[in-house]
Amino acid sequence: MALPGDVAGVLARWNPQGAALLDAVRNPGAGSRVLLIGPDDANTTLLRTELARFEPRVEFAEVTDSAAEFGAAALPGATPVALVLLDAGSVIGADTLGVLARARAGGVRTLLAMNGIHAFADWRQIRDRNLEVLAPRGFELEILPVSARLAAAARTGGDAALLDRSGVGALHAALAAAVSGAAGFGADARAALVARVLAETRERIAAQVRTLRSGSEIARLREERAGLIAGRDGGRATAMSALRGQLHLARVDLVTEVGGQVRALHVAARAELDRLAPAEFADHPRRLQATVTELTGVVDHSIDRRFAELVDRLGAADIDATTAPHRRRDPAPRVGPEPEPRHRGVEDHLMIALGASAGVGLGRLLVSPLALVPALDVASIPVTLLLGALVAWWVVRARRQVADRAHIRQWMSEALVNVKAQLEQRVATALVEAETEWADRVVRTSAAKIVACDRVVAELETRIRRAAAEQPGQLAACERDIATIDRFD
Template sequence: MDLREAVDQVMQRWLPRSGEPTVAVVGPAGSGRSTLVAALDPLLPGVRVCDGAADPGAAVTVLTFDASAPIGREELGLLTATRARGSVAIAVVTRVDAHHDAATVLDRDAALLAEYAPGAVTGRILPVSATTGRGLPELQEAVERALGDTGPTSHRRRAELDSARTLVLATAADLRRDGDAAALRERRAALVADRDGPRAEAGSALRRLSALARVDLTHHVADRVRAGVAVLRAELDRSGRSALHAFPDRVRDELGLLTAEVDATTGAALDALAAEVLGSPHPVAGPNRPPPAVDDPQPRHRGVEDRMMILVGASAGAGLGRLVVAPMSEIPALDLLALPLPLVVGGVAAWALTRMRGLAADRAHLRLWLAEVASQVRSGLEQRVLARLVELEAEVVDAVQRAHRGRVRTTEDSLVALDRELRECMARSSGRLAAVERDLLVLERALAEPFERVLRPSPQ
């Protein structure tokens, strides 16, 4: 295949021509171009005659000048545009039947064209009347002769080749940028970047929320134990001897209520933590450790101070008895009471002081026991809460890992499909780019050759 045939094929691919030649009729408003189109169209079978602005693909352009006045700047502008497109220009003066001085106007137009646009039109200016048919056979002959000529001029053909080259260059640039492949690469990069994102975000949220929950729950346990001990201590200070015997059972009852309240608060906090990390409700297991146990207080051992309190009570009672019987010594009949009464009063006083001292000592003993129990209960509840928190962390991590494995499988399937689509897209783009570059090489070679060799299209 020689260069001319290659150029014709490239031009047919990028700037295909219609199957019929085109004749464009242009002219100023009121010049009668529409009437001329209607009269010329039946005379040119197989030719498309259009009215209005000149078609860029028109092989011939008929310029209509009005017979009422010589041509001016507008007509010369239309002629210049026609010459720039390389179309064959034929000038006519219309409506010559309606103006008696049409011949003078025609001569004036010919002189103006010879002065300002020499050689711009083919042949002479034809006088035409679409109403009477004058000049139409001559115009038909001129158009057919122009259409049967060798085709577009060198200037027009080069302009077409330049247009085709610009279009080919733009297409090649688009293919090199490869917008489809770039979009696929962006989607692939987003998938790869987002593959581990949810797991990292869930891990970070779990660490943060777990630390906050640990602080909040241990503080809650400490506050509740402190409040419960304060209530029990107040009850202990008001308790009598019989209530002191039932005090350990009262402590156990309070501990049961406290444990239940702490478990409920812990469960609600862990539910909220799991839901926020996983994005959906997650069942939280209950406590798997027994509640803190409370041992009975050890019996209080009576010491030397208790015995000393008996002696002090007896001595105080004896003194009080002597004070009572001192006035009775003046009465002989009451002398018999002087000896036993101090003994009785002394015994009662000793018994009362011993009882009061024992009650105070028992309260102090139970108060120390309550402090030990509070420390033990607080430690046990904190271990109970933290054990549930650690178990929940393990469950949440396992759930996150399961979700991550499913997400990785889905992402890998999507990546495989994207890679396959990307390879196909690159193969298509490479093939299209190679074909476009071959066409571009043909056009650049054609533009570098002389007109007579390749710019003039092959005869049909």
Template sequence: MLRSLSDGGRAVPVVAFGPSDANSRQLRAELARCAPQVTLVDPPVPQHESAPAPPPAALILLDAGGSVGAATLNLVGWLAANRTRMVFALDGIHAHPQWRTTQAEAAAVLGPVAGAVRIVPVSARLAAAARTAADATLLDRSGLTALHAALVEVAGTADRQPSVTVEQVLTATRVRIEEQVQALRSGTEEARLREQRAVLLAGRDGGRAQAMSALRNQLQLARVDLLHEVGARIRALHAASRAEVERLGPSAVRDYPGQLEATVHTLAAELDEVAARRLAEIARGLTPPDAEPVAPLAARIDPPPSAGPGPEPRHRGVEDHLMVALGASAGFGLGRLVVAPLALVPTLNYASMPVTLLLGGGIAYWVVRARGQLAQQAHLRQWAADALVNVKAQLEQRVSTRLVGAESRFTDDVVRLTTARAVADQHRLAEVESQLRQMRAQQPAQLAACDRDLTVVAAALTDNAARIARGVEMS
């Protein structure tokens, strides 16, 4: 920029070629705030089908997220053929992290047409943020200063007092050097690195203690939930078996133990699925976002729980013989009551005795049979209750065994993940300590360089002030 001021000529307007979008309008607004001001104009519209005159200076805006098209190549070729001084700007670098690749590709494409070109990366949004926050470093990163200097160089300057512009540039340079000195002496960067080192030292185990504690808590919670699920399923199965036994007929009693065994196998498969889903959730919680997912647990091939051998045959006891006697007595009594009206007829009195015997025998058989069926159902219900107690113990052992195996596997995964994280943290800690040592070693040299630069800038400001004073006296 200072070299461009030595020409002393009048500035020419710079024609801006590029898309008319929000980014380009914001870039023009930010350039308008820079001094000396560069006049940016839109391309002339051709009239009467005649080609427009080539501008002496041009700004070619390229998109940081796109490639150079044929229209841009034709335009650059036309401007280069007419010896137009061109400045290329890659706009929108804040939104495209891969802008360096785009810059290299654009330079390779434009090189055969315009020769060796320099493409200035720029972001008007970063420039606006730097102006709001008064951050000189962010302003340099935005590329606005470099683009403005390039435009001033191709356009010349219309400032009638170049020494004033020189003073502005030197003053801005002195402010940046003083900010750098203040940052070096304040130790802000060193404090940030020390804080980062303290965080890395606090987590030198890679977070293993926290991960193991979380794993134990999750497994204990899973154990409680799964055992509660086993108890609830067994209670529901017990209630269903009682209702089903009460509906069984005499012929279906023998088939019920097989049905209960099949129901227990189905219940075990369902509980295995519930446990697998719960362990999969724990495995997903162990995996950090930046690591590979933990491999799922292999399905265990365990024998299903068994309800045990079927119920033993019910042995007849004193109660059964008593029920036979009571049933016969009740039957003969009811039979006698039924045939009592026949005794009033002399001709039918002899037939009352066989009828009484038949009715008494039938009623006695029904009472004994019904009592036997009730006793068989009670015997089967008691067997089912005892069998389900055994099944519950087997299912609880099955769940506990699976959780113990999962804990061993998850512990290995936690150790593997935290070891890798601890190694990475150790490397990062070594880098931070190296940066701290390098910063302590380079700080005196940097401060001395800043002091020398401030001396040079102060001398230049003094000389420039003397030139301004001589110009005033001559005027």
């Protein structure tokens, strides 16, 4: 049964797979079963099940996945046909190439199908690579992408567009054309097939008419536009809030860590000062400066480590912080000028007097036995004075060492307070610089997103206006196509 040109045009526009199927069975010939070469697994079984739902039904021989079992003798019928299933996730192998070579040598018509495209996002690249492998070997074959699971989902949901995307209908039409119609598929069966294809096409057009009249497509576009406008800032507010929160936590942790390290340094320095001999007091500021320089390196390492953690956290928050920010490497804080010499005061003079008095008293106590001898009484006076002078010297020396140690301890406390302030400023400066750089990245990224969002919104507005303007014409065209099918029926 030949279709009029206007009806064929309607089928080509609305149901190209149905039109291809009618072309395949228009000139029926001797029927033939198809040998299916592929893995005998659930995907292959599901593909055979979905193909069996189409008319005319294509008969398959036993499934084989062994290239050694393939041969022209395995294909009954006058027109041998083989369907070879390829893996959608890997390039064609040597075994499959051997099967194709033997099929070509035996005059077997071979169709290639890539099953399971729903599971591999890069199936198009795999298909192109397969074609590149086949071309130098003289195989001018088309690889049909199919997904039996998408076909099953389309059948369950009644989604004709999804069924077209599954490719199962196109594969069935290609198989029907390859076998030149099923055996015994006569005029009545062909008429029934034409009626089914026309009814299916009419239902597709009617579904489009319902969609146009309901305005659901325009409503969907407007809803999509509203969602884009609501998030037009490109996530800048959320990103900046997350950035500031993370930096504030880093500042608190680092300042607390600096305070603890400076306190530990103070305790260690005081213990070292207590163990120093008086002759080593002058070298203590140099040692303290070396310790502060080492502590500065530890603080810088803590800042770098914290920045590395922030890179991971901000990256998880979708903030462009793939690298740590650049920061200045200032010299280590100085402990300040050398401590000034301690000036003697009233306490020092008082200690001299007290030392002399204690020394004279001690001397009198020591030489008191000599006073019992009248001849030695006068001789005890120089001894008493000498002992008094020695004790006074010792007391004054001890007092000076204690005062010098206390003087250096006070200087050290004030110097470490200044060092702590400089280290905290070092942390704050690094974090401010990081916030400035990362905030600039956020602004640039969000600006690019805003531009892209505005572009998409403009495209949606254009589509909305075009859909509203073209809706009457599309409805009229759909009604004309329905009338064309109804007139033929």
